[in-house]
Amino acid sequence: MLTKRPRGTNDFLPEDTAKWQYIEKLLREICRQFGYAELRTPIFEETALFLRGVGDTTDIVQKEMYTFEDTGGRSLTLRPENTASAVRAYVENKLFAGQQPVRLFYMGPMFRYERPQAGRFRQFHQFGVECFGPASPAADAEVIALAWEFYRRLGLKNLELNLNSVGCPNCRPAYRQALQDFLRPHLLELCPTCQERFEKNPLRILDCKNPQCQQFLQGAPTTLDALCDECHEHFEAVQSYLHAAAIPYRLNTKLVRGLDYYTNTAFEILLSDIGAQSAVCGGGRYNGLVEELGGKATPGVGFALGMERVFSALTAQKLALPEQPGLDVFVAVLDKQAQTMAFQLACNLRQSGLAAGYDTMERSLKAQFKYADSQRAAYTLLVGGEELTRDSVVLRDMQSSEQTEQSINEIVAILKEKLAK
RNA sequence: GUGGAUAUGGCGAAGCGGUUAACGCACCGGAUUGUGGCUCCGGCACGCAUGGGUUCGAUCCCCAUUAUCCACCCCA
Incomplete structure (x- = not known):
């Protein structure tokens, strides 16, 4: 298969x-x-x-x-x-x-x-x-x-x-001998594997889980004694x-x-x-x-x-390990024309050390926000529309849902500061 | 290598001789046209591990195979 x-x-x-x-x-x-x-x-x-x-x-x-x-x-x-x-x-x-x-x-x-x-x-x-x-x-x-x-x-x-x-x-040889002497009377009553161990590796009989074998070990000498x-x-x-x-x-x-x-x-x-x-x-x-x-x-x-x-x-024991952080920022696009801009922005953000994602599925804006949410993005940038004519983008804080319009040239610095990176 | 249990969509799970194969989660799309998490609506198995057999008919019965889980041996 x-x-x-x-x-x-x-x-x-x-x-x-x-x-x-x-x-x-x-x-x-x-x-x-x-x-x-x-x-x-x-x-x-x-x-x-x-x-x-x-x-x-x-x-x-x-x-x-x-x-x-x-x-x-x-x-x-x-x-x-x-x-x-x-x-x-x-x-x-x-x-x-x-x-x-x-x-x-x-x-x-x-x-x-x-x-x-x-x-x-x-x-x-x-x-x-x-x-x-x-x-x-x-x-x-x-x-x-x-x-x-x-x-x-x-x-x-x-x-x-x-x-x-x-x-x-x-x-150990003396102990080995002592253990063998102790078990010898019951040799034939031990489990088959222990009978084999008896000569080759008698110490291993000690940790045999067979109850019968364990019974014959009652009172056996221990390695510590020897x-x-x-x-x-x-x-x-x-x-x-x-x-x-x-x-x-x-x-x-x-x-x-x-x-x-x-x-x-x-x-x-x-x-x-x-x-x-x-x-x-x-x-x-x-x-x-x-x-x-x-x-x-x-x-x-x-x-x-x-x-x-x-x-x-x-x-x-239901112990949870610390979760990995999500994206710092997701770059969403409003329209096809903004795609290159968004890609470029994402690259700039990454070069500045931020974790940036953007849409590769050509999905609707709604779906892009949904995705940003699933990636636990702290911020979403919205690129395109009339803001682009003003050289600006929309910055949305995903936690508080607050939105502001920011200059596209300053956005990287602004985000770096907000994320303290 | 031995024994037991199980095998239905991505996951959890109902059905158990004749059904359009429930339901939940996840996923995808949508809710008057630029926005997530809540809610609502819709979509998502021509197939029930595989191969045989029984039967008019099998996801459902029988056999085999494979896989998974658990236990033995033993080890991390």
Whole structure:
């Protein structure tokens, strides 16, 4: 179907894009304040980057990637997320050689082949930040604070920050073992996916939603119990930073980032009023990722948030964004002879920095006024008729309906002054 | 990939075997000839997702397909 967009994609019409621009502007402003600069990476990358960077046991890699072969026989994949690309760019462009930390943000479309539902699309948009270099818990708290500040300024309520620590390569193997030992007696009673996870990725069993599996997890050891001294100290410090920033959170020992290169802090921001897909933000620390992708070992921490879900949240909580201003002035024509004059006037007004519209539909004067009204024009200029013989035009204030006759040579200056521009 | 619901004009929606396919919003035009927002009048679906079938006859019944929505898995 030629007039049907692909499944799971969206057209954002002018009404929508105005809102997107507002949100994007807010995010850019917050990033500026936090010292994060924009990174733009390709929409597609070598498939191998995601296999490695996202992890080949993840659902994303196993069933959700848009992978294709280009004419040169390369296997490429539309990015399903942007962290792997950011790490690749960090290493490839040798950002490690400059001043650390390297604070980056990105926003743009991501692609995952999934069944669409509320808050889930095949092409969706993420904003995210990555902070490379610092191992300090202050960096963990910094990125969380950045996300939190965004939601605070939007005025969203009922947000719940979930926090956990998944340890590091020193303490995780022991925990992994302890969890397996704990679950082994019930191994055959776990759901099929969890049975598979048992060997490959036992931590993921923790966040299985199957009630049966959750039952067997009662009393299971948590990652927090198993943290080594260093990880414990790190996690405590993150929490005290959050306290200092007055950011409320909830410890959630079931929250995991199952892959080996994810370390220490894991967090999610949840909002239940937007449907089943309630995570509006997810992130954590990945001290092993840069090395995994071929760079030298570099700590990192970051998060991503889903733009579409932000809009769902705004709608659910009935939060209206400021409206875009309408036209400063609409130039209406009385007769055909005035058309060129009107066009010229509109051009002059625009050159002076005003937003000016005029009639391109060759409509009646009445219809032109109606249009001016629909464009929320502050003023309408009426060009033509006997006024033109006096080198003047009619200026109508659309709010008060007051009309005056003005010299055509002074009208631009008059309007600029009235509109204070 | 699995399950459920839905599919009538630009949008919302009535009709549910035989109707000129309501109505509201939006849009367009007009209301004694140079003017908007209110009001009034008029216009706007040869067709009811697509393809089959049942029937004298189908938007309305049956089947398939596709799409949308919601949920599962999982994630932003």
